Every structure is written in C-alpha cells, then in structure tokens.
Amino acid sequence: MDNQDNPGKKNISRKDFCRTAAFAAGGGLLMSSLPIGASAFAAGNDTLKLAVVGCGGRGTGAVNQALTADSGVQLVAMADAFRDRLDESYTNLSRRYGDTNQMNVPEEHKFTGFDGFRHAIDLADVVILATPPGFRPQHFEYAVDQNKHVFMEKPVATDAPGVRQVLEAGRRAQANNLNVVVGLQRHYQNNYREVFDRIDRNQIGKIQSGQVYWNSGGVWVREREPDQTEMEYQMRNWYYFNWLCGDHILEQHIHNIDVANWFIGEYPESAQGMGGRQVRTGKDHGQIYDHHFVEFTYPGGAVIASQCRHQPNTMSRVDEVFQGTKGTIHTDGSDRGIITSLHGNVLYDHDGSNDTNPYQQEHNELFASIRSGGVISDTEIGARSTLTAIMGRMATYTGQVIDWDEAMNSEEVLVPDNLSWDSTPPVQPDENGNYPVPMPGQMG
Template sequence: MKRQNEKQEKAGSDRSSRREFMANSGRAAVGSVLAASVLSRAYAGEDNTIRLALVGCGGRGSGAAANALSSQTGPTKLVAMADVFEDRLKNSHKALSEQFPQQVDVPPERRFTGFDAYRKAIDCLRPGRDAMIQATHAAFRPTHLKYAVAKGVNAFIEKSFAPDPGGTKEILRLGEEAKAKNLKIGCGLMCRHSASRQAMIQKIREGAIGEVQLIRAYRMDPGARMGPYQGPESELLWQIRRPYFFIWASSAWFIEMMIHQVDECCWIKDAWPVSAEGLGGVEPGSADCSQNLHTYAIEYTFPDGTKALVNSRNQPGCHNEFATWVHGTKCAAQFSGNIHAPTVHTYKDQRCVKDNIAWRPENEKASPYQVEWDTLLTAIRENRTHNEVERAAYTNLVSIMGRAAIHMGRIITWDEMLASNFKFCPNVDFTMDSPSPLQANAEGRYPIPIPGKWTEI
C-alpha cells in the first residue's frame, strides 16, 4: 500500500504542473538555441536584457522560466534561483542550463536555498527593469510578492494565488501598490491569452449563441492519493513536498486543478458570481490521508441568475472528462478541451456532438503559456500598463467561495468573501526547523473538512 500511495503522490505532482518543464523540454529546445542566436545579434551592444529570478524551482516554475527565456520579444537572462530544497534547485538549474546555455547565468553564489532564499534572489534584480518568477506554493505567494513590490521589481505570479480569503486580499492590496509604482505583474491564468478563446468571447459578446443560460465545467480523472506521514523527517518539509494534498500550502487539489475553468466561467459571463453552493465527498474506505475530498460539485449563481456548474471528480475506473461548455438561447458552444486545449467551437443547436459544429476559430499560432510571457516582457520593455492581479485574485476568491460552500455545507455569498480575512496559516516566515501548521493524527492522517463543523472564511 505504501508503494502504491507513493506512486499516486508522484502521479498527482506530475499531473498538477501544467507548465511541467521536462515534458516540454524537447519542444522548447528546438526554438531556444535559434532564438538566442537571433537575439544576441539583434540586441548586440544594447543593455535591454531583462534579468529574471526564479523563486520556486519545481516543474511549474522551471516551465515558466523556459517560457520567459524562449520569448523573442527581446533578450532575457536567468540570473538567480531560489527554492527551499537544494535538489529541486539543482535539477532545475541543470535542465534550464542545458536548454538555454547562453541565457542561464546562475553561478553557485546566486543559487539560494531555504525559506529566506526568495529575498536573496530578488535582491539580485534591478528595480523597474527585471522580473521575479514566483512559482512556489500558494501559501508563500503574498509574502514573496510583498518583498518584490517593496523592492520595485516586476513579477510573474503563478496560480493559485493564495489558499484563503486573507491571503487573497493581500494579493489584491499588493496589486494596487504595484500599480502605484508602475510595476508590471503577470498572473498565471494563461487561458485569457488563448487566441481561440478570445475569438469565442467575441462571438459570445456579439450574440452569436444568444443570451448565456448555463455554463458547465468538468475535470474528472483518477486523481491521486497520499499515504500517511510516518516521520521522522520534518513534517513541515514533508508537507511542502506534497502541496496539493494540503489546503494551507497550496489551496489543495480542487483549486489547483479547477481554477482555470472557474476563470473561464467568469470570463464567459464577464461577471463575478454572487453565491455558491455545492456537494462533495470522499470515497468509502479511502486510504487517502490527505485533506482532499474526491468529488466537488459547485453551483455558482451570477447576478442575472445564470448558473455555472463546476464539477471535479478524482476516482479511478470512472468516466473522465476535461472541458468547459456554454449554452445560450440560440445554441451551445465548447469553450475549452482536454488539458486546457483550445478546443473551441459553436454548435448549430444545443447538441454538443462533432457532426453538429457550426463555427470554429483559426488554429492558434502560439501557445497561451508563451503569449502571457511575451505580453508581460513587452510591457516591461515598452513601459505599458500591465497588471493582471485584480482579475486573478477575484478568480481565486470565486474558487475559494465554491470550495468553502462544500467544505462548510452552506451557501456562501460574494459579500462574505469580500469581507473575510480568514487565514489557515497567518505567518509563513518559517525556518527549516519550524513545526508544521498542521499535524497528523496517530495514524499519520490529516483532517478533512466536515460540513457543519469546518470554517474557512
């Protein structure tokens, strides 16, 4: 059983990084060498290289760095790296150096480990000109962004943005502070940069599908399970290596997996829901020792009464689906497909089948992951206004609202979310010897939310 749980934990970690760096290394390498040689000629003698510091060197952070270094908007260079764990930093540095040998300049003295490593990496950057890539777990996002903004450094922050309402409101405040300083902040909700989805949004705004009546979003797959904590290693560090199984660390599985589709629902409606309610549960007799439920079914209500149904199920041997659909008074449409693919089209009526497609956009010429980086880097170079914090933070709050409705067993309103300052872990200024904010029981299990007894707003 232990070996099976370890395998599932690894599978969950691999599946959860949409920027999984190593999976894309071959494809990225094809363009990176050519891009580097072109850029070195185009910008010879010009000191407009944007320097980058990578904070959080897992698959997601390494993938974001690869996107930044692959951009052909101008020269970029990775000059500092930070992670709690030396092995992750070492693996990331090796892979990025092999892929971008002319653009990775991170000698040992600019590779920092530990909980305070982020400060040292950010200190290597120039105010107003360079950018931090913040790709740690959500619990640390507000603290690290606060330091970057105080130092006058631009930033790219990954999803999810905070595990709780209090942290999300800190992100919102920092977004306003960054605006006042004319800093550029990109946020990792890449679907907003998808040309196909943008074309569909235009169709919806023009009335092509009629008035939106219903949105349906699904992410149903086998999921992952976590084995018990058995010591003797640090419980805090053990949890940080398994973030998607703990609410305090990363918002846990549901939000890590579903925030993009929650964002799609809000984008389609061009509004934030006024309330959420839902149901969830755990498989009978589960050996999963994490905090995750295995099913989440949320009904969001928008100001005009329109509903969005967001469904997540993590159970082997069941029907799998990964897509977002929208139904209007004239016809239905598909807004996204498997693993966030730009599977976008309208149907002739409400039947969502392949032989009933009425319209589809042109194929995308660039990945949204690359476009979001090109947009941020161009904004820095040309001093354009670019701050995605508000919509990203509000999407985060909407996601927490749905999760809280299930965990707490009642309807949660948008007004409650805006008023809440709840935090799972008020202080994340840990040291390597700090105790974990959440302890396992005698069996190595962690508490799961019990409706009617749980609080998270």
C-alpha cells in the same frame, strides 16, 4: 469591506468587465506616462534580469518560456525551499541555456529555505513566482514593493486574507506601472480569445447557464521518507494540505471556474455544493477532498454547475460548456472553440493549427509589454477567480450557501507567518497519522 472588494454582490457593467478582462488577457496594454525606471528596457538589447522563486516543474517551465520569449532575458537568481529541487531545475535549464548568455546563476545566487525568495527577487528586474500557492501573497507583495515585474502562477492565495493581500499589492503594482501576468493561460489562448470576442459582440446572446469540468485521475503523491520532519513532509507533499494548496478545486479547477467568470462578465454572488473523499483516503492524501460539485449563481441570473474529481479509472473531462440565449459554446484547453446556434448549426469552429502555446504566449506578451513600456495587469482577475474557487471550497466543506461577501471577508488564515524548518505546521496528524478532514454540517 470596501465595495471594490465585493463585486459579486452588485451588478457589474459587462462593458467594464470585458474591458478589464481584455486588458488582463494581454489583449490591450494599459498605456500611461511611465517613470524612467519603468521604461528602462524599451531597447531590445537591454538585459532583463530574471529570478525564479519555486523551482519545480512549473517554475522550470516558466523560466524556459521566459528565456524563449526574449533573447535579452538573463536568469540571474533561483530560490526554492529545497536545494535538490533547485539543483534539478538548474541542471535541466543548463542543458539548453548553459552555453548562452541567458543563464548566469553563480552559486551565491542560489537561495534555499523559507526566506530565500527575498534575496532572489532583490537581484532581478522580473520575477517568476511558482511555489505552492500558499506562499504567493507574501512573495507577490515583496516583489511589488521592490518594484519588480511579475509572472505568478495561479492560484494566487489559499485563503481570503491572502486574496485581499494580493489585491492590495496589485493596486500598488498598477499604480507603479508594473506588469503582472497570472498563469490563467486560457486568457492567452486563441480559441478562448476568439470565443470571448464573439460573446462580446453578442453572437451567443446572454449566457444563462453552463457546466465546467476538471475530472481526472489525480496527480502525484510523495510518500513520507524516513527521518523527515512534519514540516518537510508537508512541504514535499504540498498538494494535499490546504494551507499550501487550497484543495484541487482551487489549485486546478480554478482554470475552468475562471473561464465562467470571464465569459459571463461577472463574479458569482453565491455558491452551494457538496464534496468529500471516497477513493483518495490514505494518509498520504492529507486532508483534501477527491471530488467537489458546486453551483455558482451570478448576479445576472446565470447558474454554473462546476465539478472536479480526482478518482482513477473514472471519466476524464476538462472543458467548459455554456448555454446562451442565441447559442451554445464548447471550449477546452487544447484548441476547441465551437459555437452552435440554438438549432445546432455550427457558427464558429476554431482552427488551432497555427496557435502559439498559451504558456509561451503569456511570456511573449509579458516581455513585449515590458519592452514597449506598457502595462499588463492580471492581478484583479487572478485574485477574484481565486476567491471564487475558495468560495466553492467553503461551500463544499461546510454544506452551507456561501455568498461573495462572506468569502471575501473571511478571517480564516491558513498560512502562518514567519515559517522556518523548525515551525510546527498548522495541520497536524493524529496518533494514527491521519489528518483532519473537513466535514459538512460540522464546520462553521
């Protein structure tokens, strides 16, 4: 593997990492001499045609934020595996935008099934990719090859081959001056940006350790319906199957892991940990764990303790704490950004009363960049934080120490090619309806 795909095994200049992080966060625009096609929307009254692929709650919310960000954006195409999900999204969006010129999705621009994404992307200038993450590499690669600007949700893959596919497509996107924003919205959140700026100015010193958390009661479960095929059931209940979701350490806890990478200025060189299923053990919970604990070790010596849990009636905590040589940081997804000295004195306490919602800010900056002829390139940070979480999953599933090279070079493919409703899913239940669960010490 080329060294550019293995930064966890070498020392990375903090200056270089921070510069990349700042640009990827929308803190700066990569300005260059743009071809005519890339700068065609500089005038604010030009229409930007938008397509959404994945019409669940996150996709619908992202469309709303895109239309709010720029009055010249028009939704022209929608795609989802399921027609009922598409119709629900269309109805909800129509309540707000149906009487405006921002929504123009005729029946022939509504696409379903596994290949509908191509037709929707073909009709747009900008695409929102919000399906289950197992499909993200294929959808992103197609969008880039069709020269589209992209907003894609995190994570960007569920396996290492998918991460490599996204990285390669991202390089083509940047070479072609395409904007790519990844939904790791803490990079667009003022409390995190303000704290990062103070880290970059060495007010905290060198980060030596930290703790990152996503502990909650869990998420929805969609029970099996009569006459569903196995493929439809897994697609409906996608959160609990690794080929579609990647486990909650990846799908959800990636936010906190990504903050550690960003603030430290490196990617981890190794991971080791433990996890399992104690509470969430039913057939409807597929094959994923309900808790993970991972220690990530970084090239500069920092060790981050990472924990996530989906167990009802237990302590809920979603935040990050870091210990530096000069002080301590405490951040969370609401508006907390506190820095204290080694003696406990408050050096910075973020006031978030006037902050823009970071989900909205992502789209504000994306469309402003498209209009101005700039380039936001989030792909690399999104892909490498995705790989960090996959590395953590590999460590908890196997009980082994996993290093960056091993994770990046993994050939384990979770998502089959050329899927259709007649395909056999890559994971099958046994005769009792139970799915295979990873067992530490029994997996390579």
